[in-house]
Amino acid sequence: MCGIVGYSQNHPQAIQEMLQSIRHRGPDDLGIYCDEGFSLGHTRLSILDLSHAGHQPMEFEHLVIVFNGEVYNFRAIQKELLGLGYTFFSDSDTEVILKAMHCWGEKAVDKFIGMFAFALWDKRKEELLLYRDRVGVKPLYYYFEGGELLFASELRAITAIKPNLALSQAGLYEYFQFGYISSNLSIHQAIHKLPAGHYLRFKAGKIEVKPYWSIHTFLEMPPFEKSEEELIDELEELLVDAFKLRMVADVPVGVFLSGGIDSSLVAAILQKHHGHIHTFTIGFENPRYNEALYAKGVAEHLGTEHTERILSAEEAREILYRFPEVYDEPFGDSSGIPTLLVSKVAKESGVKVVLSADGGDEIFCGYERYPIAHSLSRKILSLPYPLRAFAGRAMESFGAKRAGYLFKVRNLEHKFNQLSEMLRAKDLEEFYELLVHNSKNYEIKELLGETFPPKSRAFKVGERIHPMQGMMSWDYERYMVDDILVKVDRATMFHSIEGREPLLDHRIAEFAARLPFNMKFREGKTKYILRKVLERYLPKEMIERPKMGFGIPMFEWFSQDLRSLFETHFTPERLKSSGVLNPSYVLRELGKLQRGEPVNVNKLWLILVFLMWQEKAR
Structure with missing residues (x-):
């Protein structure tokens, strides 16, 4: 496991700064390669071939590689290459990947079993290839603006060179909706993740991103x-x-x-x-x-x-x-x-x-939520959509607060709004997303002022097999x-x-x-x-025992710590300086907590993490 970085300039100082920001990923060694076309950097955690022979960036003829991860079947590939006349000076999988790419070109990746993110610079073609493993175990971020490309194993390495980037509104929505930022998005508008099972080609100031593997192929068999x-x-x-x-x-x-x-x-x-x-x-x-x-x-x-x-x-x-x-x-x-x-x-x-x-x-x-979501969706989505949509709009018009005052049911306001949204779900995918949201659409709209509903081809592909397969996909x-x-x-x-x-x-x-x-x-x-x-x-x-999940008694442990952190960060001044959050909404939710009223503490946790991150990033 290592960290890799790159920059489409001859800029050793920038590479050094990028590497230092992710040195925790590889404290055992550090290497830099620069030429007029591209600069590459690598920080190494030595797992295979602990000698200096495994040092990166690694060169062979016109190719230079930096690699993060492991290709576990490298010995079998190495044996095949030996039979084709290649020789090896190290016992590392990096050298095998490098020479496999030299031998078979882009088709070499089909032979790799493992987790990987690697960059291959071709000095002869003046072309860079970035690859991310099929499932997405290894991370890979890239920045591309005006013909300039940077890439890194972690976001922080890019922002070390490109500070003060604009926030991504779609990324913000995903974070507050799910608690993480998915797909090819990041928190920054100009930085993206290379999707799992994809490669990026950079040549003559232009990029193209294409898939080389997809689970959809096998779901459709x-x-x-x-x-x-x-x-x-x-x-x-x-x-x-x-x-x-x-x-x-x-x-x-x-x-x-x-x-x-x-x-x-x-x-x-x-x-x-x-x-x-x-x-x-x-x-x-x-x-x-x-x-x-x-x-x-x-x-x-x-x-x-x-x-x-x-x-x-x-x-x-x-x-x-x-x-x-x-x-x-x-x-x-x-x-x-x-x-x-x-x-x-x-x-x-x-x-x-x-x-x-x-x-x-x-x-x-x-996940136990799959059969629960399947059962619930069959009951709700079996009703005609016009009837459901009418009922959802009627509930919205009636008002969740009014329902809460009338019926005095614990946390009824939130449940009322959630049911109103679920009734208006157009299909099973939208219904499932509403179930797994950390914050519901009405909450995010009040917090951020807008929404960016995500869509995934994977759901539709899986749903043809079984509704729960759509959720799994x-x-x-x-x-x-x-x-x-x-x-x-x-x-x-x-x-x-x-x-x-x-x-x-x-x-x-x-x-x-x-x-x-x-x-x-x-x-x-x-x-x-x-x-x-x-x-x-x-x-x-x-x-045969109940599934527990990998959780902690977070809110029991941190009730005082979290309340203190909430009160420290949720001030009108800090909330306003975030530039994206609605202070009155956050303060209203904090007030509920302080008064002992029902409140989604996890929702406040997401806001807190964002504010702490933003403060650190500035």
């Missing part, structure tokens, strides 16, 4: 016509291969273990087929959030070397105040706090690579990439360790896309096929 046992066997074989590949490293490797299905599956398969696995769990004194007992039971059954730590509010409080520093654009997922803390525990235990079991929910139908392309994977990348990199995502091997995603839907969800049971594989490793009673 006919489902497998195989027996249940054949599918379970095939998936297990694929999981074993994918997980073992991710143990390739010249440094100690560990696994984050929650005791849930996904992390238990990773730990179980690796302990059996690799051995000597070190697992890490954090726990809490509050039993509502504490999964440590489940994780300990799994670890004892498997015989892993297990490290458990009960984390206190004091430790979490340190992270709370540094949150905007870690996530360098507004990021409202509070589970980033325990992710940072478990990364710290792994780092202190001497581990340099950790495996995190993300992706199973989005690929194998794991939406989460796969948005929530998973731009919340879950961002959270893990920044948390691990903040502590200079590498996070790997074994369930997000693209071959597993392709396989899952072609599974009959009843192999993912059956008779009210989520992750049906994953459970069947796990039953081969763990007793059934250790598998």
